[in-house]
Amino acid sequence: MDAMTASHDAAQSLQDEVLQAIEKRQALRIRGGDSKRNLGRPVEGKELDTRAHRGIVTYDPTELVVTVRTGTSLSELEAALEANGQMLPCEPPHYGEGATVGGMIATGFSGPRRPWAGSVRDFVLGTRVITGEGKHLRFGGEVMKNVAGYDLSRLLAGSFGCLGVITEVSLKVLPKPRQSASLRLEIDTHRALIKLAEWERQAIPLSAASHDGTALYVRLEGGEGSVASACDRIGGDRLPADYWEALREHRLDFFSDPRPLWRLSLPNHTPVLDLPGSVLMDWAGAQRWLKSSSAAATLRRLAEQAGGHAMCFTSEAGREPFHPLAPALLRYQRQLKQQMDPHGLFNPGRLYAEL
Amino acid sequence: MNILYDERVDGVLPRVDKTRLIASLHEALPGLLVLHEGEDLKPYECDGLSAYSTTPMAVVLPDTVEQVQTIMRLCHAQNVPVVARGAGTGLSGGALPLEQGILLVMARFNKILELDPDARRARVQPGVRNLAISQAASPYGLYYAPDPSSQIACSIGGNVAENAGGVHCLKYGLTVHNILKVDIVTIEGERLTLGSEALDSPGFDLLALFTGSEGLLGVVVEVTVKLLPKPQTAKVVMASFDNIEKAGRAVGDIIAAGIIPGGLEMMDNLSIRAAEDFIHAGYPVDAEAILLCELDGVESDVHADCDRVRQVLEKAGATEIRLARDEAERQRFWAGRKNAFPAVGRISPDYYCMDGTIPRRALPGVLRGIEELSRQYSLRVANVFHAGDGNMHPLILFDANQPGELERAEELGAKILDLCVEVGGSITGEHGVGREKINSMCTQFKPDELTMFHAVKKAFDEKGLLNPGKNVPTLHRCAEFGGMHVHHGKLPFPELERF
Ligand SMILES: Cc1cc2nc3c(=O)[nH]c(=O)nc-3n(C[C@H](O)[C@H](O)[C@H](O)COP(=O)(O)OP(=O)(O)OC[C@H]3O[C@@H](n4cnc5c(N)ncnc54)[C@H](O)[C@@H]3O)c2cc1C
Numbered sequence: 001m002d003a004m005t006a007s008h009d010a011a012q013s014l015q016d017e018v019l020q021a022i023e024k025r026q027a028l029r030i031r032g033g034d035s036k037r038n039l040g041r042p043v044e045g046k047e048l049d050t051r052a053h054r055g056i057v058t059y060d061p062t063e064l065v066v067t068v069r070t071g072t073s074l075s076e077l078e079a080a081l082e083a084n085g086q087m088l089p090c091e092p093p094h095y096g097e098g099a100t101v102g103g104m105i106a107t108g109f110s111g112p113r114r115p116w117a118g119s120v121r122d123f124v125l126g127t128r129v130i131t132g133e134g135k136h137l138r139f140g141g142e143v144m145k146n147v148a149g150y151d152l153s154r155l156l157a158g159s160f161g162c163l164g165v166i167t168e169v170s171l172k173v174l175p176k177p178r179q180s181a182s183l184r185l186e187i188d189t190h191r192a193l194i195k196l197a198e199w200e201r202q203a204i205p206l207s208a209a210s211h212d213g214t215a216l217y218v219r220l221e222g223g224e225g226s227v228a229s230a231c232d233r234i235g236g237d238r239l240p241a242d243y244w245e246a247l248r249e250h251r252l253d254f255f256s257d258p259r260p261l262w263r264l265s266l267p268n269h270t271p272v273l274d275l276p277g278s279v280l281m282d283w284a285g286a287q288r289w290l291k292s293s294s295a296a297a298t299l300r301r302l303a304e305q306a307g308g309h310a311m312c313f314t315s316e317a318g319r320e321p322f323h324p325l326a327p328a329l330l331r332y333q334r335q336l337k338q339q340m341d342p343h344g345l346f347n348p349g350r351l352y353a354e355l
Numbered sequence: 356m357n358i359l360y361d362e363r364v365d366g367v368l369p370r371v372d373k374t375r376l377i378a379s380l381h382e383a384l385p386g387l388l389v390l391h392e393g394e395d396l397k398p399y400e401c402d403g404l405s406a407y408s409t410t411p412m413a414v415v416l417p418d419t420v421e422q423v424q425t426i427m428r429l430c431h432a433q434n435v436p437v438v439a440r441g442a443g444t445g446l447s448g449g450a451l452p453l454e455q456g457i458l459l460v461m462a463r464f465n466k467i468l469e470l471d472p473d474a475r476r477a478r479v480q481p482g483v484r485n486l487a488i489s490q491a492a493s494p495y496g497l498y499y500a501p502d503p504s505s506q507i508a509c510s511i512g513g514n515v516a517e518n519a520g521g522v523h524c525l526k527y528g529l530t531v532h533n534i535l536k537v538d539i540v541t542i543e544g545e546r547l548t549l550g551s552e553a554l555d556s557p558g559f560d561l562l563a564l565f566t567g568s569e570g571l572l573g574v575v576v577e578v579t580v581k582l583l584p585k586p587q588t589a590k591v592v593m594a595s596f597d598n599i600e601k602a603g604r605a606v607g608d609i610i611a612a613g614i615i616p617g618g619l620e621m622m623d624n625l626s627i628r629a630a631e632d633f634i635h636a637g638y639p640v641d642a643e644a645i646l647l648c649e650l651d652g653v654e655s656d657v658h659a660d661c662d663r664v665r666q667v668l669e670k671a672g673a674t675e676i677r678l679a680r681d682e683a684e685r686q687r688f689w690a691g692r693k694n695a696f697p698a699v700g701r702i703s704p705d706y707y708c709m710d711g712t713i714p715r716r717a718l719p720g721v722l723r724g725i726e727e728l729s730r731q732y733s734l735r736v737a738n739v740f741h742a743g744d745g746n747m748h749p750l751i752l753f754d755a756n757q758p759g760e761l762e763r764a765e766e767l768g769a770k771i772l773d774l775c776v777e778v779g780g781s782i783t784g785e786h787g788v789g790r791e792k793i794n795s796m797c798t799q800f801k802p803d804e805l806t807m808f809h810a811v812k813k814a815f816d817e818k819g820l821l822n823p824g825k826n827v828p829t830l831h832r833c834a835e836f837g838g839m840h841v842h843h844g845k846l847p848f849p850e851l852e853r854f
Contacts, residue, residue, distance in 0.1 A: 062607040063714055085613060108555075115554060121563055122532050135803045143712040144744035145529065145784035147518045147567045148792070148799050149808050149827055154531065154563035163559070175613035197473045201496055203587045203653045225655020267552035269474035286554050308553040323557040328545050333558050335814040340807070351558065 007055025009069070011128070011136060011167050017048055018165060018345070019134040027348050030161040032071060033098025036107050038315045040160055040322070040350045050102050053167060056080055058142070065125060065142045067170040070102030077101055086173045089117035093248045105169050108158025111248040112208035112219070115268075115283045117174075121157035128168035129156060132341035142170045161347040162355055163340045177207070177221035179228075182243060185216045185236030189272050189281065192216040196284045197269055204230045208244050209284040212254060219244060247282060254280045257291040260316065262299055264288040266308035273306055275299075296320070322351055330354060358407055358790045360453055364832040365824045368455045369434035373412055376435055376457075380415065383425050390414040399458050402443040402450040403505075404791055406761060411438070411452030418463040420538075420546065420576045426459065427574070428544035436820050437542065439570040441482060441513030444505045446708060447789030449517065449569050449825055456823075459574060461512050467491050468577070475582045476535060476552065481512025481575045485519075488580060497582040500527035503785070504693050512575040518567030520785035522618040522692070523649075525743035529785070531566040533581050539565060539573035542816045552579060564811070569787050570822040572815040586651035589617060591685045592664050594673040595642035599623055599738075602644035603718035605671035606742045609648065612667050614660055617651040619743030626695050626737040626750070633698035636691030637684070639675060646673075646742065647692055695739045696750065703735070703752035707764045711775035712784035715745045724774045725749055732767040734760075746784035747775075773798055788826045796826075797833035805830060 021028050027045035031037070050071040057067040061084040068077055074094055081087055091111030092104045105127075110119045126140030129152075140146055140153035156166055187195065192211045199206060205222035217239055220230045246252050255261065259277060266273075268286055276299075277292025292299060296312065296319055303310035309323035325333065330352070337344075337355045349355070362368060373391070380389050390396060391413040400408035417423050430437050436456030443450055452458045464480035467488065471477070472495035477488055485506040489498040502521035503509055509519065515537055518530045527533070536550040550562035565572055596602040602621055609616065622630065624643050631638040638645060646668070650660045661678060668676050679685035691698075699706050713721050722738070729736040735752040749771055753764040772782040772795045782788070782795040796805070808827040812819065828836075 060714075060716060062611045063716060064610060065714070108560075118528065118532060119555065121560055122528065131803075131807060133803075135807075137801070137804045137807060139804065139807075141779060141781055142714055143780050143784070145520055145524065145712050145741075145746045146781035147785060147787055148781050148783050148796060149788070149804075150572075150811050151518070151531070151563055151567050152807070152811070155560055157563070158555070158560050174615065175610075178613065200475065201472065201584050203584065205653065222653065223656030223659050225659060226653035229653075229655065265551075265553040265555050267474060268476065268554075269471070283554065308551065309557055311557065325558050326548070329547055329558065329561075332541070332547065332561070332815060336559060336561075336811065339810040339814040355558075 008052055010053035010071070014048065014050065014053055014165060014167060015130050015134060015136050018130050021046065021345050022134050022343055025343060026345070028345050030106075030165055030347055032100030032103040033073065033096060035094060035096025035099040036103050039107060039313060041320070041353070042315070043347050043350050045348065048165065050165070050167070051100060057168065061086055063142070064173055065170055066173055067142060067168060068101050069168050070100060070105065070166050072101045074099040074101055074104055081173055085176055087176050088123065088171065089174045090114055090120045090123055091117070091248065092120055095249065101169060102166055105157050105166055106159060106161045112210065112244050112282055115286055116207050121154045123172045124153050124157050124169060125172055126170040127153040127156050127166050130165040130167060132164065132343055132345055136167065140170065144172060160350045162337060162351055164346060179224050180207075180219060180221045180241060181227050181231050182217065182219045182239040182241050183231065183234055183236040184239040185218070185234065186214065187216055189213060193269070193271065193285050200284070204233070206284070210247055211281040211285070213279065217243060252280070254278065254289065254291070259291045259293045260312060260314035262290040262292060263311045263313055264290055264303045264308055265311070266303065266306050270306050270308070273302060275302060300324070325352070358448065358793065359409060360824045364829060364835050366819070366829055368436055368453065368823060371412060371433065371435050371455050376429075376433060377413060379429055379433070380426070383429060384422055387422055388416040390416075399440065399443075399452060399460065402440070402445040402448060404446055404448040404451070404789070406755070407448055407451060407790065409452050409454055411458040412454060412456060414458045414460055416460045416463050420540065423459070423540050423574060423576055424544040424546060427540055427542055430457065430820060431542050431544065431818070434818065434820065436823050438822050439516070439574050441510030441516070442484065442508050444509040445513060445517065445789060446710070446786040447783070447791040449787050449789035449822070451790050453823070461510065461574070464512070464576070472497060476579055477582060478577065478579045479511055481515070481578060482510050485509050485511055485514055492582045496585050498585050499580050500533050500583050501530050504696070511578050511580070515566055515575050515578055516568065516570050517785065517787045520741070520746065522620060522741060524741065525619060526615050526617050527583070531563060534562070534566070534578060535581055536579035537562055537565060537575055538577035540576050541573045542818070542820050546576070547573070567787070569789065569826040571812060571826050572821065586617070588654050588657050589649055589651035589685065590657055590661055591679040591688045592648045592650070592661060592668070593677045593679070593688055594646045594648070594668045595639045595675040596644045596646070596672065597642065597674050599644040599722055600719040601672045602646055603715070603722070603742070605646060605668055605673065607715055608667045608671050609664055612663055614650075614663060616648045616664075616743060618647065618649040620647045620692050621645070621740045621742035622692065622695060623738040625735065626699060626739050629698040629702050629737060630691040630695050633701055634687070634691045634694050636687045638691055642674065647688055692739070699737050699750045699752065704754040704756065705752075705761075707751040707753065707768055709749045709751065709768050709771055710746070710783050710786040711772050711780055712744070712746045713775050713778050713780035715742070717778035717780070718745070721747070721774055721778060725771055728767055728770050732763050734764055734767055741784070745780065769795055790825055793824070793828045793832065794836045796828050797836050802830050802833065805833065
């Protein structure tokens with residue numbers, strides 16, 4: 001192993017930095033590869049870089065569990081799994097070269113397979129975390145089922161680093177499907193949604209579905225037999241498999257539109273919405289990317305009316321990225337933040353000004 | 356070992372003025388069913404851990420969320436501890452009442468509010484039985500995946516509170532993976548919506564935090580679950596082994612071959628014989644262990660996987676491999692497994708069901724450890740596992756009428772859990788900590804970790820009124836327990852004074 005990929009346990013020095021921050025009451029901006037820096041609100045604080053804390057701690061493919069330090073690059077983790085015919089089923093986006101495992105857990109974003117396989121948090125089995133009191137603690141573990149105490153590991157997923165410094169994570173992994181095929185089918189959005197709902201209730205092994213306004217794109221994964229028969233049934237044209245990575249990483253043409261990018265997270269089976277801007281559907285319609293210069297309030301209202309929420313992926317001063325929380329919910333979230341990070345050290349204001 | 360609430364180590368409970376409480380409940384909620392006398396309280400004294408019981412001060416049976424909110428506000432104002440109860444099938448004493456508190460029974464919330472087959476979700480009240488959801492979804496070819504063996508009786512609210520599992524978790528996940536949204540009422544009477552009908556929601560993931568929180572953070576008043584399409588076909592392969600460790604290794608081999616079975620269960624000789632005697636499932640009574648491997652999905656894939664599994668099992672040294680010939684035989688194979696607990700109940704006056712999890716690779720060592728302990732305590736242990744996900748249910752056979760046997764069984768159980776923690780596992784996979792495993796929590800977690808749990812609790816229940824004494828022990832309890840329980844030759848919690 002060369003220096004770049006060598007394993008290194010830097011937990012002690014991370015903990016020392018947190019202890020110093022507690023002493024000086026100095027806020028910390030936790031960073032990995034900074035690939036997702038522009039998602040969420042900007043943070044003022046001393047930089048705490050996790051990248052020296054790196055390497056796979058344990059990986060036993062027959063246990064379907066990998067334990068990895070959070071400063072490890074996501075690509076390195078994915079390569080190690082790939083070498084054993086396994087994968088992170090949630091297919092997390094990188095959004096940049098240096099994405100780390102820590103960033104994936106903290107932001108909790110999942111890729112095209114999410115509606116069928118589960119989200120990042122669904123695969124978290126355990127974590128080690130440096131707390132607001134500067135302790136290095138362990139929650140959860142390397143076993144699939146564990147209901148002892150509160151599930152703090154899954155709470156940390158998607159917490160945007162506001163509750164502690166995640167130093168290590170154990171993830172459930174799965175074997176890669178035996179067979180995968182992607183198809184493109186020219187039908188309109190409305191008909192595509194109807195088709196998808198129909199296929200979902202039958203034995204069609206969907207593992208990704210998007211629509212760009214012109215065509216429906218689907219991926220089928222499973223055994224040889226089921227994928228072959230589903231391909232026959234659906235028809236359309238073969239699509240190169242790298243389409244999904246381009247979608248996940250926002251590299252499709254759609255994303256070069258200069259207007260702000262919004263993400264609408266919506267209930268299953270939400271019909272076509274009359275949205276002001278151009279739309280790219282993912283997750284069979286449950287995640288809709290929207291390029292729009294409409295007012296934030298308008299877009300949030302539209303998302304809310306459909307039972308979902310809207311997040312802005314393009315940062316701009318004065319615009320809140322995350323959907324506002326109901327007042328009572330915000331109050332309890334603030335109480336939770338105060339309990340877990342009493343000195344307000346970790347990524348203050350990254351999610352909401354109050355957290 | 357007595358696990359009833361002990362104010363000396365579990366914390367002093369507020370003194371409740373019963374007359375005032377009952378009067379104010381009647382005044383605020385004239386329509387509310389309140390039980391507070393003698394025989395009426397009997398059915399509520401214990402849950403599935405029936406060795407322990409306590410008479411609650413009062414039992415309330417609300418049927419609207421507004422009533423729950425009012426009850427909570429009242430209890431918050433008057434400092435009354437509240438223990439929630441679903442169907443009372445919990446095996447860890449989670450719904451064990453308190454003499455100084457009310458038992459909030461959610462059983463009357465038994466309506467399925469909405470079932471949307473196209474969106475594949477159902478919105479239900481918390482008292483709805485687990486199986487009732489799948490039954491309601493069945494006409495649409497859908498079902499709710501988590502299937503605890505208690506599914507005909509247990510409530511979905513209780514499932515959320517325990518993060519219940521079942522025999523199909525390896526492939527389909529636990530409760531936490533199969534719910535979208537939960538409405539809860541806090542001890543202050545505030546109704547919060549956690550999660551949403553969309554696949555994620557902004558802010559901290561409180562849905563994940565509340566799942567498995569055993570009624571300590573809030574009361575579940577509504578649950579929206581995901582429904583899945585029923586698999587086109589399901590087949591079960593049964594393999595016999597002359598050696599239990601070989602069976603354990605075969606489990607890893609199946610997974611190494613890239614196959615995730617719908618269910619992968621293992622039973623040892625004692626459980627095989629007990630189940631066969633009871634159910635006549637057609638199990639090989641001479642085998643040291645059997646594996647039941649269910650493959651489900653699309654016909655052609657299942658067919659191919661059956662062949663693969665057969666090859667793996669042959670290589671792993673199975674002495675006999677049988678594919679259930681038809682649906683009736685498949686059902687019989689499962690009936691044996693699903694009735695393993697009552698079957699063991701027939702060969703022993705009493706049994707005590709454990710619920711530890713371990714990394715699968717540790718299985719042979721842990722089995723040897725259990726055998727050793729079983730000899731040491733002169734009590735038989737039957738082993739039933741959710742082998743696919745390393746969740747073991749050792750059943751300790753004892754006779755409560757023999758003085759000291761219950762205590763011996765409990766001690767043996769605690770030792771088995773220690774063993775699970777030692778190999779990197781957990782003291783509970785799906786039954787919860789409740790009151791039963793409160794001392795074992797001191798083995799699995801360090802004082803600082805427990806302190807973090809207490810901090811989380813404070814964010815939602817500052818006064819500690821919701822289900823006090825369950826799930827997370829006080830540091831005082833651990834200090835006291837540590838005195839009796841010397842782990843690896845050193846005392847845990849050296850920094851705490853001993854009582
Ligand atoms: C024969 C048998 C087999 C079993 N098999 C399995 C199995 O395979 N898998 C498994 O996971 N479990 C199993 N169990 C355990 C039990 O059935 C589950 O834990 C179940 O989830 C409990 O549901 P309940 O409604 O009976 O809850 P209860 O026992 O009433 O309560 C359990 C806990 O949940 C809390 N609670 C209940 N309702 C609410 C609510 N509305 N809001 C907040 N808190 C609430 C209670 O305070 C308590 O802490 C089995 C039990 C038996 C008796």
